[in-house]
Amino acid sequence: MKKAKLSVSTAIIVSCSAILTGASLFFPWWGMRFVAPQYPEGLDIIVYPNKLKGNIDIINGLNHYIGMKPFSEESFPELSYLPYIIGALAIFLLVVAWLRDKRLLVALVVVFAIGGLLGLYDLHRWLVDFGTNLSDDAPIKIKPFVPPVLGENRIANFVTNSYFSTGAYMIGAAFFLLILPLWKERKR
Numbered sequence: 465m466k467k468a469k470l471s472v473s474t475a476i477i478v479s480c481s482a483i484l485t486g487a488s489l490f491f492p493w494w495g496m497r498f499v500a501p502q503y504p505e506g507l508d509i510i511v512y513p514n515k516l517k518g519n520i521d522i523i524n525g526l527n528h529y530i531g532m533k534p535f536s537e538e539s540f541p542e543l544s545y546l547p548y549i550i551g552a553l554a555i556f557l558l559v560v561a562w563l564r565d566k567r568l569l570v571a572l573v574v575v576f577a578i579g580g581l582l583g584l585y586d587l588h589r590w591l592v593d594f595g596t597n598l599s600d601d602a603p604i605k606i607k608p609f610v611p612p613v614l615g616e617n618r619i620a621n622f623v624t625n626s627y628f629s630t631g632a633y634m635i636g637a638a639f640f641l642l643i644l645p646l647w648k649e650r651k652r
Contacts, residue, residue, distance in 0.1 A: 553575070
């Protein structure tokens with residue numbers, strides 16, 4: 465039985481997906497903006513696949529008052545290995561494009577989807593951990609809370625807005641580029 469080969473146009477699309485996946489490493493994937501009367505310009509936490517940026521020190525200083533543990537790159541071990549996983553995925557996508565093997569493409573789509581779901585779960589898990597494990601010794605007592613992965617929330621006098629950023633959209637587009645040719649070639 466002959467292996468199903470992907471068309472050249474599909475191989476090009478998969479290569480584009482690989483480029484988007486690899487390039488996403490250089491852009492933020494997720495963020496949270498905090499706005500309050502004393503910070504009308506807002507404070508940001510910006511999450512890249514390998515680092516945190518934004519007003520981390522100010523936010524940690526404020527979070528101390530409600531008993532939240534501080535945010536740091538060391539708090540999130542994923543930031544140390546996620547770039548390698550994403551880089552490996554981009555390389556495997558290029559290999560699949562070069563080999564033009566439909567079964568490998570299907571396997572990578574499944575891995576990509578599972579990885580995305582695990583990433584969303586992990587982000588939610590961290591939001592639960594930081595929002596519900598508040599110190600009993602905090603100067604200001606508030607009820608435990610869970611900020612949403614996406615959307616708005618109110619914590620004391622702060623309105624927070626969680627959002628996906630450029631890198632996440634690039635990953636989403638890369639995934640779409642993998643689904644599109646599988647749909648196109650489903651009868652081949």
